[in-house]
Amino acid sequence: MSLSRQLLLLQMCIVVFVVTAVAGVSLVQSSATFTREEGRRMLGAAESLATEGLLRQSTALTVGGETSEEIEVQARLQEPIGIRLESARASAGATYAILQGADGDVLGSTLPTGADDLALDPSVAGGASWSGVGERYGRRSIEAQAPVFGDGDEGRPVEQLGVIVLGRTYPTRLEVLGSAAPSVFAYLALAMLIGAAGSLLLARRVKRQTLGLEPSEIAALVEQREAMLHGVREGVVGVDMRGGVAFVNDEALQLLGLERPVPGTSVEELGQEAEVTSILRGLHREQDLAVAVGPRLLVLNNQPVTVRGRQTGWVTSMRDRTELLGLQHELAEAQAGTDTLRAQVHEFRNRMHAIGGMAELGQTAELGEFVQAVVDSLDARLAEVGGSIEDPAVAALLVAKLSRADELGVDFSIAEGARLRHHDPVLSADLVTVVGNLVDNAFDAVGRGGEVVMDVEDDGERIEIEVRDSGAGIAAGDVERVFEPGFTTKTCADVKGHGFGLALTRMACARHGGAVTVSHRGGAVLCAELHVDEEVPHA
Template sequence: MRRTTLAAQLLRLQLLIVVVVLVAIGGLSLAQSSSTFERDAGRRAQSAAETLAANPVVRQLLPSAQPRIRTGLQSAVESVRAVSGLDYAQLAGVDGVVVLSTVPEQVGSAVGSPAGASWVGLTETPLGRAVEAHVPVLDDSGTLVGTAIVGDRYPSALDRFLQAAPNLIVYLAVASVLGGVGSVLLARRVKRQTLGMEASEILDLVGQREAMLRGLKEGVIALDPHGRVLLMSESAHDLLHIDYGSKGMTVDELGLTDRLRDVLLGTVATADEIVLVGDRVLVLNTVPIVSKGKAVGTVTTFRDRTELTDIEEELGVTKTSSTALREHIHEFDNQLHTISGLVQLHEYDEVVRYVEGLTARREDATSAVTDSVGDVGVAALLIAKIGAAAHRSVSIEIVDGSALGHHGGALSRDLCTVLGNLVDNAVTACDGRVRISLQENDGEITVAVFDDGPGVAASDVERIFEQGWSTRGSASTGHGFGLALVRLACRRRGGDVSVGSELLSGADWTVFRAVMKEQQ
């Protein structure tokens, strides 16, 4: 089925409006013509009735006049009717009965107005509705002898319409031509603004867009130049924890963090910006929309990479372990070369002592961790971190009395996230020593990482856990993200993380203390 074009729809609507307006104008014209007719006919009728009442012949002969008996009054009445151009004229006696009329049917009928009173208005006659004027007739002595009546029949609605029809037809023709031309021009302008699409195509496009936005797993937010929301996908509401019905609200009214607000407004121009929203890690890309060289808003797309971040943390542990293994392989090569040389020199007792020394040192390093940490994943991470730090001339120690049982699963991964980032941060900031304390008490796990570095400035204590803050760069360069993840993992587990200072062995150490709960 062929769809009606926008121009045809506008033309039909315009013509309908023209017809409605003309009907309304016609009705007003008929009402106005009725009022004009009553006013003009009433004036002429009153003037003619006064002339008839003042005629000496009428004043003399009317007292003796009888119905249907011809007198000299007939010519006077007919003369007044002919001169005034009205429909009829008549005379009535003092009893109110018409004795003479230019319309024979009216002779003998009763006059409706009070005798002796002048009156002008509408009345019902045998001929139909009419505008009549009644004027009393007085003789020479001033005595009332009758009433002069002159009237004009009220034209019917059809007559009045036929009188106005020529003008209405002209109005209709002119309005139709103007409406048609205006509709075509308006349709062309609308089509230019809608890229040549018809209204039905625009409706289909809007439906497709809504379906697409509902089906997108990634979030989409479009803002106008003033920061007001133009559209927001369902996934965007869910990922940002924003109630539905946010269209038209400004970014400030959405209750977002400063960093997320800056990214949405395009203040942060780098690609793949990582932002923490609640317990989610989001990657955002904001693109400015430019039309005819003028910025008309921004579009931000973002995706949830929380699970990917967890995998990256696990891969980080694996990478650290792999690096440690490569370093150990290199070290083992040197040790094997040493053993091979001792064998070639027939120093067999020295070979035994050398191997026993290596074994004891390796067992001491491993047992220092495994004796305190029962969780395999956390223990593997710490052993790898200790080995990696040793190559940077940094010693990592487990504080006496530390104890952590086996947990596994998501809690083990969160512990690895917390410990891995805190240890990396401490190794980078320290002057050579890092100490780790692990404690469990009534389902609450406390992780404390001490370093002998310069500490954290008092002005930075509140900012150090904000995503994007770092002394080494921004989040887009890979920094300013670890401590934010630590806080995210702790709060997800019903705890939190803090930084301060503490005296250990007479020295002032910087301590990051993270608290988590087992059941969350």
């Protein structure tokens, strides 16, 4: 069934229910009004009739009746009393009018079959008038009872001669419905007509707002939306034009380290960095923006959402590129290591050629001195690293960096007193990332003929790695930007893949409750701090 038909049917049911309820309330109110107004009318008519002189005199003459003359008088007065009672009943709109004598005999009645002795209210016997609801002749009636008093002439006390009873029976429910049916049906038809028109207009408005979709189609779209949001591997965040979060999937919650926000929560209340907040609000039009969020490196893309030519918000997708960029950096280091090994192979080949030549020439003394010099150089390099660096992964890295420095013509050394303990594989891997990036960054900064010194302090709880170079240093405006993903100060044509080393270094330090700082002492000084027992888990 279409939405318009459902709304029409619902509206008709509501109209019928309301009209029926109103009709029921009207019946109850009509009954109360009938009781109140007819009670006053019956009581007034009964009291007025009870005070008429003719009726009082006729009542006085008909009360008693023991002699033949009195009985004859009573018979003659029956007709005028009946006529007066009928006149009073008709003018008051009553159903019946009855005159009962003080002895309980019915002296006159408008009922065609007469009337039995009446059950009167006790207050009437005391001389008071009464009106109320009761059962009379099998029908519920509103009835008034008024006492008829004598004149009290010649010093005699006022005597109650009888009682006037006027009553009107209640109409039945069918009679009430029959009298009200025309108006009720007219109101019902009018209400249904207005309801049908309103339902059609409402259905058209709802269909415009729902793009002409039926409820079943909307439900299917919602289910598909939920399946799509929670089934994709990318994080997705939707923000409306007011800057409130419209939707967010599970992957985005994990990447941003959030609890599920209440719909409509402002993006400023999510507690993210200013750059992330501005991207979510659609203030950045660039694509594939790399942003550091805690220990993660995320790539964000923001697109405006337009519905029927009107922008309704923004959708931001995000991907975790931490591991990918780490692998990319490790690949670059491996390639650099391969180049270093290739250069060393070339160097060793030259040395072997020199050794072979000396052997052929019989220069044994010079040969021995040459070989000893080569061995002493290698032993000195291993002793320089092995004497201060106990972690095997970092030690192996530094041996390769010393060879790389020789190739680049850079004076690279490890400061006296430097020491690094052996650590678990997780921390050791992050130390390799930190040391490798800081040393490579220094090599790029100084160039051939420059000087780079690395110092390490490790007290078992805190590790501090300091790398000093003799380069030009970092410009004041770039001190914070050098840690932004993708930012680089290199001016060469091919900088693809650069600009992530220091960002990865900062994230590695953040994973262990540390940080990276920049200072200057004749050149740039980068100091990285990590805590041994404080590893911050991924959100």
